Amino acid sequence: MRIITLVIVLAACQRSHEVALQLGPSDRTITAGFLCREDGQTALLADRALTGTTYSFNVVVDVIDLAKQFPGCRGEELVTACTEKQCAIVPRADGTRYCRPVTFDRSEILASDLRPLLAKIRGQLAMDAVTLDAPDQPVLIRAVATTEPCDTVPLIFDPTQLVGCAYSCPVQLDAVDGPIALSLDVLDTDCEREVRACAAFR
């Protein structure tokens, strides 16, 4: 009885916390990782998701455990950290990985103002939570856009079906205040290689 009372008291002390993800440096821009071109081509990786005038792809968001390390944001630092220790994708409580379909029409892309499109994409992704209880340790969050189906989310993504990729800096989610921006560390749109590396990271 006393133990139950203690549990109730401690449970009453549990703090709820929400962290919002952002597909770009701000809520008005989309990350370069979703605007990369195929190597040596003019076509965008995003065009792989275009059927007629409709873009249709799936977004897989993974929480990657950095094995209690807190490396920097650069790719080299992340790779080094996960070479020395075993980083791993943390599945959700039910054992699944977050995967949500995104669909929009090409006409909705307005270069002058991406906010309506981003809001629509966010609305579709917000149908489910990436995780309800994030691990209280250093993690990295990665979002991979692919044309591969959600019912068989692969551990290793098919490079030919990648649409885009972005990731966050290492972060302790329980201590985060404010939105987390997902991005890709590139300087131009010739970045298929970086997208592949991003999607292959684990």
Add this chain to the structure above:
Amino acid sequence: MLPRRVLLLRLMLAVAMLAACAAAPRHPIAIAVLVDGDRAAAPIEPAAVAGLELHVIELAAPTPAESDATTGVLARARAAYAQGNHDTCRTEVARVEVPRLLAIGNRAAAARALTLDAACAFQGSAKEDARTAAARLAGFGLDLPADAVAIEVEQLINDAIEVANQRPRARLAIAGEPGARVSVDGRAAMCVAPCTVELAPGEHVIALEADGFEPAWRVVRIPDSTDVAIAQQPASPARASSQWRARLGRGMPATDTVGAALIALAAAQPRVAYVHAGAQLTGTMIVDGKARASSSARTAGPLVRELAYDANILQRPRVWQRPWFWIAVAGATLAVSGAIVYVIYEPEVQTMVGF
């Protein structure tokens, strides 16, 4: 199997209870409680104090004056004398112990008895007996009472008084309980024993009175006796009670050295808690006739308990044997535990991540 923590908790509780009980003696110690003043202000239950068995006592009633019986005898003798029944008169007067009357200081009754003795003997033609009675009256230094007797008898007595006053006096050394008040022929406080007095020749009654002792007296003849030693027995409870009340009446402290001894004698108990219920309760613990501790409190139970502690009748419980110690320890433990939890406890954070 009980969990180890529960066992540990019960063990600590048992140790605390044993420690708390250790101060109480196995058999309760009897204490007589004498309440003076407003008794309703100091109600006491027999088991009001752990380890003590309290019983409220009342001091014995004062002994009646010894002259009460004599008054009736003298009245009957007087009536017989008035009726001319001199033999009856002498028979009644013979029942009166004049030395005893003088010992208790009733000089008036002694003077009446001797005057009637002289008058009845004189009227009964026992002239020599009449002169002897008159001489005794004069020797004791008594005055002729106002009661009317024959003029010849008055003359006989006055002559005897005149003769007695002219006779040379002799010294008598008196010994007894140190400090005892000495009375001679019923005259109180002639001196304090041991002392020497000068007396006219003849019969004299030397009486001693001291607090804590029964009065004692002896008849001496001057100049045959030059010294007298009178032993006194310890006072009976009733006597001690009378003496203690008399001291209070004279404004003496209730529990000074003599007062405490008198209370012990009056109560006939080795341990007496004297409680005075005035504006506040004050008390004195008397052990074997000596005041061992004094204190004051709002209620009688705690007062008697403190007196018992101070007089070493009960062992004052050590710090860990007092309930408030364990209450304080429990409180401090809770406070420290709370502080530690407050400082180090970090509530679990449930972070939901989404778009």
